Amino acid sequence: MSASDMKTSVEDPVCRTTFDVADAAAQEEHEGWAYFFCSIECRQKFIRQPAKFASKPTIIAHKTRRSRARSKAGQP
Numbered sequence: 001m002s003a004s005d006m007k008t009s010v011e012d013p014v015c016r017t018t019f020d021v022a023d024a025a026a027q028e029e030h031e032g033w034a035y036f037f038c039s040i041e042c043r044q045k046f047i048r049q050p051a052k053f054a055s056k057p058t059i060i061a062h063k064t065r066r067s068r069a070r071s072k073a074g075q076p
């Protein structure tokens, strides 16, 4: 098991897009939680109305490996 298998998915609290934390375009901290955004625009919206979007922490660690890795292996 290599470190590259450990992916952390986060949800953009503004547009609800889920993406890998490594692909986040922007990051912001609010009340001790880290929020990640798909774009600068989403971060700007969050900063203007943090209470509207920060109803729940968005950092979600998906450490369970999904079976879709099978297609990547290329074995029948």
Ligand SMILES: [Zn+2]
Residues within 6 Å of the ligand: 012, 014, 015, 016, 017, 037, 038, 039, 042
């Ligand atoms: Zn977004």
